[in-house]
Amino acid sequence: MRYSGDWMVLADDRILEYIRENESGRPTAMANSGVVRYSRQYIHQRCKKLVEYGLLQHLGNGVYIITDRGERYLDGEIDTSEDAPDEVESHADDGPSASGNHEQV
Template sequence: MRYSGDWMVLADDRILEYIRSNESGRPKAMKDSGYVRYTRSYISQRCKKLVEHGLLRDLGNGVYTITERGERYLDGEIDTSEDRPDEIESHGNSGPSADENHEQV
């Protein structure tokens, strides 16, 4: 069973499943496949969100691959509702969190 966070939507699972089965993916290819039945723009937006949460890796030029963390989510091994993006990976473009447990340096 998968444990998705409140930030996740149904499209996220489809995107992760598609990329896992194809080793990588572009939003246009996902849309054209018929498996991810959303607009290319929406798929792209969700891919960026999945990157923020450490489930996908952005290789550039619109190509995404699944991370080990993404694999573990699909396998039901992690609960993404407990994640805080700053605990997963530093992205450089994320500002301070509103979360009271966020440590300031």
């Protein structure tokens, strides 16, 4: 079971799943795949949000990869419901942490 924060939307799970399966992804490729059924612009916007919360890493040139934290979210090991972007960045050296209320996607 995955525990997502109020900041997350259904597209986020699809994006993370696509990138995990393909090892990396670009918004255009995701939109054209038929797996992530959203516009390239919307996927790009969500990827930036996922980077902000530490679930994706932007490598440049529109290429994104999933982080260990993103993998752990997909595996249901962490709860993103109480995350704040600045908290994620401040814990980057300590590794991901899980806490808080549980909301199912």
